[in-house]
Amino acid sequence: MASSFTRILSSKRNVGILSIVGLFTTGYTVSQSFCMVSRAQHAEYPDLRKHNNCMASNLTPAIYAKLCDKATPNGYTLDQAIQTGVDNPGHPFIKTVGLVAGDEESYEVFADLLDPVIKERHNGYDPQVMKHPTDLNATKIQSGVFDERYVLSSRVRTGRSIRGLSLPPACTRAERREVERVVVDALSGLKGDLTGKYYSLTLMTEQEQQQLIDDHFLFDKPVSPLLTCAGMARDWPDARGIWHNNEKTFLIWINEEDHTRVISMEKGGNMKRVFERFCRGLKEVERLIQERGWEFMWNERLGYILTCPSNLGTGLRAGVHVKLPRLSKDPRFSKILDSLRLQKRGTGGVDTAAVGGVFDISNLDRLGQSEVQLVQTVIDGVNYLIECEKRLEKGQDIKVPAPLKQFK
Amino acid sequence: MAAMKNCHNDYKMKFSVDEEFPDLSLHNNHMAKVLNKDIYSKLRGKSTPSGFTVDDVIQTGVDNPGHPFIMTVGCVAGDEESYEVFKELLDPIISDRHGGYKPTDKHKTDLNFENLKGGDDLDPNYVLSSRVRTGRSIKGFTLPPHNSRGERRGIEKLSIEALSSLDGEFKGKYYPLNGMTDAEQEQLITDHFLFDKPVSPLLTCAGMARDWPDARGIWHNDNKTFLVWVNEEDHLRVISMQKGGNMKEVFKRFCVGLQKIEEIFKKHNHGFMWNEHLGYILTCPSNLGTGLRGGVHVKLPKLSTQPKFEEILTRLRLQKRGTGGVDTASVGGVFDISNADRLGSSEVEQVQLVVDGVKLMVEMEKKLEKGESIDGMIPAQK
Numbered sequence: 031m032a033s034s035f036t037r038i039l040s041s042k043r044n045v046g047i048l049s050i051v052g053l054f055t056t057g058y059t060v061s062q063s064f065c066m067v068s069r070a071q072h073a074e075y076p077d078l079r080k081h082n083n084c085m086a087s088n089l090t091p092a093i094y095a096k097l098c099d100k101a102t103p104n105g106y107t108l109d110q111a112i113q114t115g116v117d118n119p120g121h122p123f124i125k126t127v128g129l130v131a132g133d134e135e136s137y138e139v140f141a142d143l144l145d146p147v148i149k150e151r152h153n154g155y156d157p158q159v160m161k162h163p164t165d166l167n168a169t170k171i172q173s174g175v176f177d178e179r180y181v182l183s184s185r186v187r188t189g190r191s192i193r194g195l196s197l198p199p200a201c202t203r204a205e206r207r208e209v210e211r212v213v214v215d216a217l218s219g220l221k222g223d224l225t226g227k228y229y230s231l232t233l234m235t236e237q238e239q240q241q242l243i244d245d246h247f248l249f250d251k252p253v254s255p256l257l258t259c260a261g262m263a264r265d266w267p268d269a270r271g272i273w274h275n276n277e278k279t280f281l282i283w284i285n286e287e288d289h290t291r292v293i294s295m296e297k298g299g300n301m302k303r304v305f306e307r308f309c310r311g312l313k314e315v316e317r318l319i320q321e322r323g324w325e326f327m328w329n330e331r332l333g334y335i336l337t338c339p340s341n342l343g344t345g346l347r348a349g350v351h352v353k354l355p356r357l358s359k360d361p362r363f364s365k366i367l368d369s370l371r372l373q374k375r376g377t378g379g380v381d382t383a384a385v386g387g388v389f390d391i392s393n394l395d396r397l398g399q400s401e402v403q404l405v406q407t408v409i410d411g412v413n414y415l416i417e418c419e420k421r422l423e424k425g426q427d428i429k430v431p432a433p434l435k436q437f438k
Numbered sequence: 439m440a441a442m443k444n445c446h447n448d449y450k451m452k453f454s455v456d457e458e459f460p461d462l463s464l465h466n467n468h469m470a471k472v473l474n475k476d477i478y479s480k481l482r483g484k485s486t487p488s489g490f491t492v493d494d495v496i497q498t499g500v501d502n503p504g505h506p507f508i509m510t511v512g513c514v515a516g517d518e519e520s521y522e523v524f525k526e527l528l529d530p531i532i533s534d535r536h537g538g539y540k541p542t543d544k545h546k547t548d549l550n551f552e553n554l555k556g557g558d559d560l561d562p563n564y565v566l567s568s569r570v571r572t573g574r575s576i577k578g579f580t581l582p583p584h585n586s587r588g589e590r591r592g593i594e595k596l597s598i599e600a601l602s603s604l605d606g607e608f609k610g611k612y613y614p615l616n617g618m619t620d621a622e623q624e625q626l627i628t629d630h631f632l633f634d635k636p637v638s639p640l641l642t643c644a645g646m647a648r649d650w651p652d653a654r655g656i657w658h659n660d661n662k663t664f665l666v667w668v669n670e671e672d673h674l675r676v677i678s679m680q681k682g683g684n685m686k687e688v689f690k691r692f693c694v695g696l697q698k699i700e701e702i703f704k705k706h707n708h709g710f711m712w713n714e715h716l717g718y719i720l721t722c723p724s725n726l727g728t729g730l731r732g733g734v735h736v737k738l739p740k741l742s743t744q745p746k747f748e749e750i751l752t753r754l755r756l757q758k759r760g761t762g763g764v765d766t767a768s769v770g771g772v773f774d775i776s777n778a779d780r781l782g783s784s785e786v787e788q789v790q791l792v793v794d795g796v797k798l799m800v801e802m803e804k805k806l807e808k809g810e811s812i813d814g815m816i817p818a819q820k
Contacts, residue, residue, distance in 0.1 A: 073588035073592070074586055074588040076587060076649065076652070077652050104445075104446060104449050105445040105446030105449055106446070113648060113649075116648070116649050116652075117648060117649065117650060200446075202450050202458060202493075203457070203459075203460060204450070204454075204457035204458045207457065263501070264497060264643075265460060265500050266501065268461050
């Protein structure tokens, strides 16, 4: 399938080849210069010696040579996909992904690089042989209402991409505006507790902006070089906006890091209700866009297709803000989280620190398990953490649980 | 070699002009003033032989609406051909930025340092340092917004070869950003030679920081009076400088050094990009022509507080900056004074304006120190 998307060497590369050839001699013909192809590819190969990200760990000169002259039908290239990973060497402790998809086809055309990256990032999920299960049936959830003396808020988020339109790293202004149009149109069809309103970043009033800030709904132009180097902030704030329901429990970001980010949330510990609304809202939005002839990007190999390979599968992060002042100081805390397949963050989200013993606890996995499975994992895990905290309050000892099996 | 099409651009053509045209309603830069749907419609289907398109040209201006007081350019060239293929957009911008320069005007290049009159007697009690910089682009390679890693490395390789062949007062050494020792880095910082990865969104949105610090570096002569930046905002930035007020010497070294370097590049069939209409071709349209900024750090604590200071500078065709360079404030009454023009006058003419203008302003400062009036000294518009 990849071969049908192959493009011959771009003229830019030809200029590069002939210039390099010119350094050494004169009089090479164009056909002879193609014998220099491997030398030219070597000249183009990024310097990744100081890099620590999934792209740098998996890219090889052989893979680069194979993929560097290919392009998706929209014209997206390997160099574009890896640019963010070349520009951001990463951190010795934090391993970033280091590449993005410009469109749905990127995952096919550049599979030779993306598949090993996905396998590494998703803890062994092998996209070449495994299938990803999708399950948005919230009735399957067991318990899921937490002790509110500990759980302050509950939240589930995911992303969805509109099939047929390029993703944020590559989309044109017209495509981005089309995403906005399609999604806003569909959202205007939501009813009942999901009835809501759209606030375009370019058109919102000062007052609306202040309210969105107070509600912690407003998103800003990305400043992280991980995103800006991938081209996701282009043309800001054109066609970006925020939709939320009147009750402020269902929120959608349009054209930020993905076509859409969908968030269901509320204060307190009723994760079951949050997830139920999440599933209902998502299915309703999907029905509404399908009515208009659109659909979400999805396949059985990778699940829901999003910009960053780390968000494939469910794209789901289900989490709570939970008070664990004693447990968080216990040296076994990290190991317990690992066994439960959970991760901790500060209450400002990714890359923030905890404040007052309150942590953001969410699922580690995204791909290879369904939404129901991941949310159940969070529910069971958070209940266990609360039990530990209660035991420590009473001076009792706690146990590190046996590690959960990763792929069910 | 047949020009290859840019297939992403072809894909974009299926959307209408209205659907693709950027929203420039809040923008204040040269590109936003000039671009309209008509021009966009004419140019959007085109690309240069290397695949640079009008959207690539304008991206930085779309992403950076600008400032109410400072008018940025808002566009860049991706290669030499950009200035031809996108003439309809770039010519009016060039005219706006360069004082009415017309598409039919010719630019004069004069790097004959002997044509500079005076410049060796600026009072070192006032003129603390003198500096001349310009940029050069190497023919056959695309420019920093567009070039690939292979091209950038090719530029670096050629530059090292050219610079390492220099001798006499120009003998020096190259320090690649991606390989210098800690000690070398410290020394370059102390000398104020080290350049950093660009953080300005004006540059990053134009793609100039890609693959940093690959193939970027600094070369300077042993005397630390001649410095070349490789692959920063342009292929080459060439700087001649020294303490004190001997601009004549600085300019001589500048001209001689540049011409020596150019000879070597020409031998490899990679001369500098230049044409008789736009002079030296650089990434930003504001640097066309000579690409030259010749200036001094000069103490003008009294003159700078005079109400007529700005007027004097304008009439002398000079501009002021703080001593940290563009977008910095002055410290202790010391200003960076340099030529305002780049295109439409020669290197000699521009440096002459600096030499004559600074000389006059120092005399004014001395007069003000004695409590005398400078009213009789206000120059006519040059």
